[in-house]
Amino acid sequence: MTAPAFDLERVGYSFEAGAEPVLRGVTLRAAAGEWIAVAGASGSGKSVLAQLLSGYLPRSGEGVRTGRLLVFGVDPAEAEIAAVAQRIGVVFQDPDAQLVQGRVEDEVAFGPENLRVPAAGIERRVADVLEAVQLTPQRMARVHALSGGQRQRTAIAAALALEPPLLVFDEPAASLDAAARTRLLALLRRLHREGRTVVTLSGRIDELAAAAPRLVVLDAGTVVMDGPADELIRGERARMERLGLLPPGAAAAPGGAAIAVPPARARGTAAASAPMLTDAAPIASAAVPAAGTAAAGVPLPAAPEEAGLPQPPLANGAPSSEPPPTAAPLLEVRGLTFAYAPKSAPVLSGVDLKLDSGEWRLLCGENGSGKTTLSRLLMGLLCPPKGAVFWRGKDAARLSLYKLAADIGYVFQQPEQQFVAATVWDELLYGPRCQLRLRKREPLPEELRQSALKLLETIGLQDKPGVSPYLLSGGEKRLLSIAASMISPKKLYILDEPTAGIDYNGVRMLIALCRQALAGGASLIVITHEPELFAGNPARQWSMREGRLVTTGHPERNEPTAENV
Known part of the structure; x- marks a missing residue:
């Protein structure tokens, strides 16, 4: 009898002895x-399961594991690392955490080099897997010069190159555009046909989850559902909605299970050259309801005061929600062209845009189209050319990063990159403490303390103020980083892929934070591959292609208009 790919029997895990498992x-x-x-959902234990299977936990992350766990007959926590690597390949939720080389x-x-694969075999593997993830043109590129989605595909290629019989992908599509998601789904199907054991982990029932023959649902660290995917999606829809795995009000499609694929992807509008595969499951709308509606037991408030959120003052101190009149746009970009090196090809070419106070824009485009580069130039994290970026009428090239940071809040694609405190509570209050010049042991103003408590409740972390931010789930980290940026009133917030890997309950929390910021007079730029999640909200869309801003429109309408062709 063939040994199971993996076998877990009453497995538990805690990050510290005596801590909550x-x-x-x-x-x-x-x-x-x-x-x-x-x-x-976020915090259900998915990533911990992946790290236990790979042996990373408790081997490197320590903690306490109980129960029996075998991967093709060996315990990954005790076996030689080479023996584990020959059995299982894992792509973690944060690809940067496992990328170790320059190119x-x-x-x-x-990986193959460390397993002593002959040179000819390494060359074959590298060529094959780069073609599989469509990174052959970037073969000699520097890893950290790639976009987030391209780095995710690099991590996938590195795992495939090991040629293990078991592959585990933690949120593999979180940073991928629509075309890349379609290619990934085709790759997973091919691996399955070849006889590999494949495990995908996700915070939503997306097209990848629905394509798998078997679905396992985790809640609060326990298995609550296990069975054929199509049967569970049809029969447990209401329960999955409550868990945030399906969009609220999604109806089953005739003759099959509807899955939570965003409508733009379903129509193929996000990537016309990469339609969904013909044997994919039927697709239903995944739009988040407009503000003021209740769904899956979690209400989305129409106004920040209904959510009990702190309300920062408007930029001019007025109580009105109307943006104040200004002589110049809040932000303006004029013919911006940018390259990372003098002789390299430009990443951005001739970008023109304007953003007014109180305006909300979604910045969309395929992996590598220049979205993050543009946002970092707007923030001052990259030095813009003179006369190209103007902040409140002033040339941003002549303004210091500190000056821009006083007005602009920026949330990175990987939230761990900006955590600075040891606990959730201290992370949330780090910015206000610096502004008020309060030492850690000095008491907070009561109004600020109450606002912070309400904000923790809004993002679902009211029970975790003393937990390390690094021990949160991926979705919880994103929400904390956004809340920590928004607790200090700014004129503009830039969020890079804030919905990547979070469940639908988390999406509603995110939208509540965005609406609260708008009500306070701020502007928003949200970089996203999922504009449909923001349908029903006052957001317009910018689209980028190959370093150019090409269209603008509304995410709920498939009617973009030319802005800068």
Whole structure:
């Protein structure tokens, strides 16, 4: 009888002895060659499960594991690392955490080299997997010069190059555009046909989860559902909505299970050249309801005062929600062209845009189109050319980063990159303490303390003020980083991929924070591959292609108009 790919019997895990367990008595077995989707809301224990299977926990992250866990007959916490690497390849939720080489080619070859694969075999593997993830043109590129989605595909290629019989992907599509998601789905199907064991983990029932024959749902560290994916999605829809795994009010499609694929992707409008595969499950709308509606047991307030959110003053101190009249746009870009090196190809070419006070824009485009580069030039994290970026009528090239940071809040694509405190509570209050010049042990003003408590409740972290930010789930980290930026009133907030990997309950929390910022007079730029999640909100869309700003429109309408062709 063939040994199972992995076998967990009453497995539990806590980050510290005596701490609340993250996994509780999980019993789960996968047959060799099986494809399993594991879904669960933020904090349900998905990433911990992946790290236990790989042996990263408790080998490197320490903590306490209980129960029995075997991967193709060996315990990954005790076996030699080479033996584990030959059995399982894992792509973590944060690809930067596992990228260790300077160039894409070297990153992909790193694993096979350490397993002493002959040179000819390494070359074949590198070429094959880069073609599979469509990164062949970037083979010699520097890893950290790639976009977030391209780095995610690099991490996937590095795992594939090991050619392990078991592959685990934690939120593999979180930073991918629509075309890349379609290619990833086709790749997973191919791996399954070849006999590999495939496990995907996600915070929503997306097209990847619905395509897997078997679906496992985690909630609060326990397995609460396990069975055929299509049957569970049809029969447990209401429960999945409450868990935030399906969009509220999604109706089952005739003859099959509807899945939570965004409507733009369903129509193929986001990537006309990459339609969904013909054997994919039927698709239903995934739009988040407009403000003021209740869904999945979590109401989305129409106004910040209904959510009990702190309300920062308007930029001019007026009580009105109307943006104050200004002689110049809040932000203006004129013919911006930018390259990272003098002789390299430009990443941005001739970008023109304007943003007024109180305006909300979604910045969309394929991986590598220049979205993050543009946002970092707007923030001053990259030095813009003189006469190209203007902040409140002044040339941003002549303004210091400190001056811009006083007015602009920026949230990175990977929230860990900006955490500075040891606890959730201290992270949230780090900015206000610096502004008020309060030492850590000095008491907070009562109004600020109450605002922080309400903000923690809004993002669902009211029970975790003393937890390290690094021990939060991926979705919780994103919400904390956004809340920590928005607790200090700014004129503009720039959020880079804030919905990546978060469940639908988290999306509603995010939208509540965005609406509160707008009500306070701020402007918003949200970089996203999922504009449809913001339908029903006062947001307009910018679209980028190959470094140019090409269209503008509304996310709920498929009617872009030319702005800068």
